[in-house]
Amino acid sequence: MLYILKIxxxxxxxxxxxxxxxxxxxxxxxxxxxxxxxxxxxxxxxxSHQILKLLKSMPFGKIKKHILS
Numbered sequence: 001m002l003y004i005l006k007i008x009x010x011x012x013x014x015x016x017x018x019x020x021x022x023x024x025x026x027x028x029x030x031x032x033x034x035x036x037x038x039x040x041x042x043x044x045x046x047x048s049h050q051i052l053k054l055l056k057s058m059p060f061g062k063i064k065k066h067i068l069s
Contacts, residue, residue, distance in 0.1 A: 001021070001022045001065060001066070001067055001068065002019055002020065002021065002022075002027075002047070002051075002065070002066040002068065003019070003020040003021075003022075003024065003063050003064070003065060003066070004017065004018070004019055004051065004054060004055070004058070004063070004064045004065075004066055005017065005018040005019075005020070005062075005063050006032065006055060006058050006059070006060050006061070006062065007060065007061070008060035008061060014031050014032070014033060015031065015032035015033070015060070016029065016030065016031055016032060017029070017030055017031075017032050017035060017038065017055060019042070019044070019051075027042065028042035028044060030042070032055065035051075035052055035055055036048060036052065039051060039052070046069070047066070047068060047069065050066065050069070051066060054066060
């Protein structure tokens with residue numbers, strides 16, 4: 001299970017994504033604008049299609065659970 005957080009940036013700081021495991025340990029942190037590259041770099045390629053779809057639909061500031069397939 002993964003927890004996905006979508007974080008709104010400011011004028012200076014871009015929008016970010018955090019992906020955490022079931023113990024809330026940070027396993028990935030990358031810019032929202034470079035989500036595909038960030039998922040690949042953090043070995044989440046198998047889940048990338050589902051995570052990208054979730055990121056497009058979820059609002060900023062919310063945490064969503066993602067069950068690994």
